[in-house]
Amino acid sequence: MTDMTDPEIQRAHDALVPYVEPEGLGRPEGRSVRQRPNTSVIESYLIQQHTWRTEVGNVVTRASVERPLTPEEIEAAAPADHWLVTAWNPLGNRRSLSENERLNERLRSELAEQGASIEGVAATTPPDRSWVEDALVVTGIREEAILEIARDYWQPAITALSPTTLTIVPTGILPGLRGGIALREDVASPPTCPMRIDDEPDALCTMRGGPWVSASIHAALLWKVHRGLLLSRLGCVPCADGSRPTLGPLAKTGGPIAIRPGDLDLASRYGGYVWR
Numbered sequence: 001m002t003d004m005t006d007p008e009i010q011r012a013h014d015a016l017v018p019y020v021e022p023e024g025l026g027r028p029e030g031r032s033v034r035q036r037p038n039t040s041v042i043e044s045y046l047i048q049q050h051t052w053r054t055e056v057g058n059v060v061t062r063a064s065v066e067r068p069l070t071p072e073e074i075e076a077a078a079p080a081d082h083w084l085v086t087a088w089n090p091l092g093n094r095r096s097l098s099e100n101e102r103l104n105e106r107l108r109s110e111l112a113e114q115g116a117s118i119e120g121v122a123a124t125t126p127p128d129r130s131w132v133e134d135a136l137v138v139t140g141i142r143e144e145a146i147l148e149i150a151r152d153y154w155q156p157a158i159t160a161l162s163p164t165t166l167t168i169v170p171t172g173i174l175p176g177l178r179g180g181i182a183l184r185e186d187v188a189s190p191p192t193c194p195m196r197i198d199d200e201p202d203a204l205c206t207m208r209g210g211p212w213v214s215a216s217i218h219a220a221l222l223w224k225v226h227r228g229l230l231l232s233r234l235g236c237v238p239c240a241d242g243s244r245p246t247l248g249p250l251a252k253t254g255g256p257i258a259i260r261p262g263d264l265d266l267a268s269r270y271g272g273y274v275w276r
């Protein structure tokens with residue numbers, strides 16, 4: 001049914017989409033079955049990265065995989081002075097975007113009440129961008145105090161940053177999640193579309209699904225929701241943050257789909273997207 005004769009669209013479909021769909025998009029029962037995430041929750045903390053938008057492009061902060069820190073480097077490292085903490089997606093509970101955003105606002109006020117400064121927001125994602133969390137960038141507060149607040153929000157860990165190190169600091173609520181310190185790496189993120197996994201610098205966002213049947217309509221809605229999330233947090237250079245048209249069936253027919261995205265719980269490190 002999809003017009004697969006357009007090679008550009010065909011290539012984009014081959015590039016897949018960076019999220020996990022519910023079990024069955026064509027039936028209400030199938031749409032409420034949450035799929036497992038691409039990695040375990042514990043692994044998600046080890047591979048996650050934090051993207052900062054700057055005037056000259058995105059910068060990704062992550063633990064370096066090139067080599068472990070030497071004991072001398074750990075000894076010589078300055079103490080952490082920034083922490084990344086979120087209230088999103090508390091320990092596997094399903095949350096919509098607006099619920100997550102409300103939780104983060106509460107977290108922000110609680111941190112401020114304790115005298116912390118919030119310097120900004122970073123987007124935490126796995127490398128495949130199958131989920132995203134807004135992380136508050138916090139300074140001017142003791143780590144113990146942030147940890148206690150994070151635990152109240154059912155967050156298994158926070159991230160501590162020094163100029164040279166990145167540390168996962170567990171709150172203790174997720175058995176098996178161990179802390180660890182790594183060499184901090186800040187790298188320029190390539191200006192490719194975050195909705196594609198083929199990393200082609202000029203390739204546009206390309207729609208999945210279409211207007212035909214229930215499954216394709218729901219696939220299209222999911223695509224729109226994830227694209228909205230990723231573009232608002234990471235931008236998309238090829239489509240100029242969404243101002244250039246996307247490729248795909250609705251790009252030609254136009255018009256939004258009459259389903260409310262509020263009915264959807266977000267994909268997270270605990271599982272894929274799911275309808276309520």
Ligand SMILES: [Zn+2]
Pocket residue numbers: 192193194195203204205206236237238239
């Ligand atoms: Zn794009």
